[in-house]
Amino acid sequence: MTYGQKIEALAVPTRRAVLERLIEGPASVGEIADGLPVSRPAVSQHLRVLKDANLVRETKHGTRHIYSLNAEGFQDLRAYFDQFWDGALAALQTAVKASEEQ
Amino acid sequence: MTYGQKIEALAVPTRRAVLERLIEGPASVGEIADGLPVSRPAVSQHLRVLKDANLVRETKHGTRHIYSLNAEGFQDLRAYFDQFWDGALAALQTAVKASEEQ
């Protein structure tokens, strides 16, 4: 829900690998784990974190749990970065101005 | 240098607080630490991480080390996110198309 939660979700390499796998399309837990050097339960735990951060969605087909990217969560994160960068850019402009006046 | 390094630098709340302080303008280590609930050495260590990630610059005036935001590092990070989101968006489009054809 918070920005920090999303950023911290992205900070773990294995979780980024999971997300990059999901860019290629929705996948089940087992399918995701097959492409990674960690166990299936580990992937399951990472998916829980990503789901709590709203970066991923879950739909159940029989015993298979299919995960896919959640655009909404990514947009929120992008909004935060845009806001941060706007602030940073303004600060840098001010700094340039101040050093010119100096 | 790597994207992971930058993202992991942003993942720690105290480091985000340091960066948000720097949006308001360049500051010395002591000034930054005064506004945070951690010790000065802790801030010094965080600044080292941020500097290694190219998110921050250091200039020395006497005994004071002045830190400021580094736009270059943030642009690299933004490029990564843009690329990721473009891929994610394309994936979502494909998913919609596939579900329509189904």
Place this chain on the structure above:
DNA sequence: AGTATTCGTAAGTCATGACTTACGGACAGA
């Protein structure tokens, strides 16, 4: 020279969380 600031680093503590294996539940198919 002597003192005071400002800072980085060393060393050590401690919580967090990324992993593992073991287990049990839920659904599909014979």
Place this chain on the structure above:
DNA sequence: TCTGTCCGTAAGTCATGACTTACGAATACT
């Protein structure tokens, strides 16, 4: 019903790193 598959959770291990205090180096000021 029984077996096999797919998955989440519990419990425990272990490395990482975010903090602390203590110290010493570098510069400024008198």
